Amino acid sequence: MVEEMVELDMDMIGFTIISNVGMAKSTVMEALYAAKEGDYSLAEEKLQEAKQYFVEGHKVHSQLIQKEASGDKLHVSLILMHAEDQLMSAETISELVKEMIEIYKKFDK
Numbered sequence: 001m002v003e004e005m006v007e008l009d010m011d012m013i014g015f016t017i018i019s020n021v022g023m024a025k026s027t028v029m030e031a032l033y034a035a036k037e038g039d040y041s042l043a044e045e046k047l048q049e050a051k052q053y054f055v056e057g058h059k060v061h062s063q064l065i066q067k068e069a070s071g072d073k074l075h076v077s078l079i080l081m082h083a084e085d086q087l088m089s090a091e092t093i094s095e096l097v098k099e100m101i102e103i104y105k106k107f108d109k
Helices: 002-036 040-069 078-108
Strands: none
Touching: 002 040, 002 078, 040 078
16 A cells, blocks of 8 residues: 555656646747747746746656655656656757747847
C-alpha cells in the first residue's frame, strides 16, 4: 500500500512538471506570435508569464533531485521520463523563441 502511494505521488509530481512546463511552452509561443505581429510589449509580458510556469516546474524537479541526492531511491516511471523530456524541450524552445524575438526587433528597426 505504501509503495502504491509513493508511485501515485511520483505520478502526480510528473504531471505537475508536465502541466507547468506545458503552460510555459504555450505561453512562450504566444510571445513569439505577439512579436511576429510587432507587439513586443505583449511578447515580453508573455515571456515573464512563462518564466513563472518554469519556476514552478523547476521547483518540483529540484525537490526530486534533492530527495535522490539525500539517498532516497526514486521510482522512475514513463510519466517522470516524459516530464523530464518536456522540461528540456520547453527550455530549448524558450531560448530559441527569445532569440527569434530579438531578430524580429532588429528587422523592425
